[in-house]
Amino acid sequence: MRFALLVSLVLAAPASAADPFGTVAEKVNTRVVKLFGAGGFRGVANYGSGILISPDGHILTSATQMLDSAEIVVHLSDGRKMKAVLLVAEPELDSALLKIKVEGKKLDEPTGLELDFFDYDAAVKRPKAQPGDWVLGFSNQFEIAMRDEQFSIQKGVIAAYTKMHGRRGVFDFPYHGDVYVVDQITNNPGAAGGPLTDRKGNLLGLIGKEIKNTLSETWMNYAIPVAAEVEVKDGDKTAKLTLPDFVALGMKGQYKPVKRPDVVASIGGYHGIIFVPNVLEKTPPYVEDTVSGSPAEKAGLKADDLVSFIDGEPIYSIKMFHDYLKRTKAGMKLRLEVRRGDNLQTVELDLGEQPVKPLPPKPVEPKK
Template sequence: MGGFLVLLAVRFTGLGQALVAQPPVQQEATPAKESPPVQLTDYEKATIDVVDKVGPSVVMITTTSLVEVKDFFFGLVGYQPVQGLGSGVIFRKDGHILTNYHVIAKAEEILVVLNDGREFPAKLVGADPDNDLAVLKIEGDNYPVAKFGRSADLRVGQMAIAIGNPIGEGLKNTVTVGVISAVNRSIATGEKTALRDLIQTDASINPGNSGGPLLNSKGEVIGINTAIIEEAQGIGFAIPIDKAREIADLIIKGELRRPGAIGISYVPFDENNKRFLEQRLRVKLPVDQGFLITRVYPGPAAKAGLKAGDVIVAINGEAIKEGANFAGLDLKVGDRVTMELYRGNRRFKVEITAEPLE
């Protein structure tokens, strides 16, 4: 009888539906809103494209040099290995690399680390210390190659991108961006030597970046990073790629002729500054225009008998005119120069053969 009453309650009161567990209702998940893609500027796109394009051809160069270890009492007691670091850029598929001479100078061993981590010993093909350039070669073929642009077309204010290794493996292929600040700059490298016709840029160039490429917005190499001014932040220099390419080709062909000099210092003069020089130096200049020799260094000019106070009036048969510059001759070792000079009122001619810059 009790069971019958329970059945009636389940049937007519809806208690049965309450006792039957209902499956949970699955609600559709609302899709999360996607963040809008970052909108890159044309400037940023150009930089990223350059890095993607040229990065694989930029290498890290590590060197090992031996330095003398001396003792106060016993003198030379041995040699200690010293590690060096720089950058370079592959410019031929067969593994030719362009870098700075100062990166590999005096190196006993040279190791090249590619962008993908592979390491290769490198040999020195040749170098031009006067222009701070060197060509290395690693074994193999089909390496990624950077495209050379034209430095003759550069304009102050255009984009400049430097890629290199400022510290080491941890900061390999670091990118800095700036502009071309100036062209045709010169910086002294010694009492009688200088790097000329350099590109000046405010793209940060650190010591480990030396030998790496300076690029334009198309990813073309326009220079080889070479130097910084330690006293002034944000000022770096690069060798124009037109000059670097010409020198690299000559090095590979074995036809490079080093820059030469005859070993003089001089002051150009004309009618505007002639009287000032005469008063200051207490000399009597025999002509209204020429080069007054102020110093003769040991070398070709001294061997030819030139003296301070001599006045050059013609070079290779051409009279010296306003704005002329003897350095503009771009002498090479072995070149012969004919000069006409005055010593007092006596005019004479000498032939001098250029020798390597010291």
């Protein structure tokens, strides 16, 4: 305990320096990028943060919905605006790897960008930060910065290095490895994927998402360590995934994401939506009708409504809708964002018990 006290006190010493973190902030700022992609909805940011891990423009960030976009836009610290492509994502490690695409060049060709970057291998070899250590968080939280404007810098202290019980919506949070828990509010909208560094700007980890701790129902501030590793069930075997492997293989185009088994909890809650015929691989979830007396009818869903989001998660197809509903149960309340005409409407759906036999569709009333 005495030892712990001293460590943090000695680290506190540079506080009186004339330039505490200005130089560090400027240095880190050249190694981070502002990301813009899909979203822009209540609770779902369409912007994010990432770190450069190669001079050629490889970007490591958090695996967020923001990346579900045909075109990801990157703002470099010097104000340049470029496009990036998602190479691979691994939800089990809460990480994704992107690469900047330069106009007129193929993705696997060298970009010639010669960007400043974090040396990932060196970061992995460095000892872990300890509880009580000062850390710095850098991100484009709340989309404060655009183009050449500087990332936000925040100072915090490592509160713990531990496993976390998180949740996000009704999904269990997929990452089960160790995290750095921080005492500063670093995990704001758009912060996920920004670097957590020591006070000299050395990379320690990636700032995580906005999630709540299932034990205390409080918002968590955490980062995924650079050397993160998790064990996952892959069929009958248990496989070990590590972030360094993800980065190394991903940059070579050789990383294969783990196929997550569908979490089949139950048959799911009952909604009573009748969708248009599911004829395509990705048929958009258009409502054709609702079952009379069902939760969907009570919630006021109408024919031609397009279900776009459930509890902030984007829904692109009827299949995705059904997969999502498998994880629900009777008594739960879902918040749907529905496109009706030119407007988006919020509809609250109170899921019921599955009827013993599916009720017949409501007959179309003859026109008078």
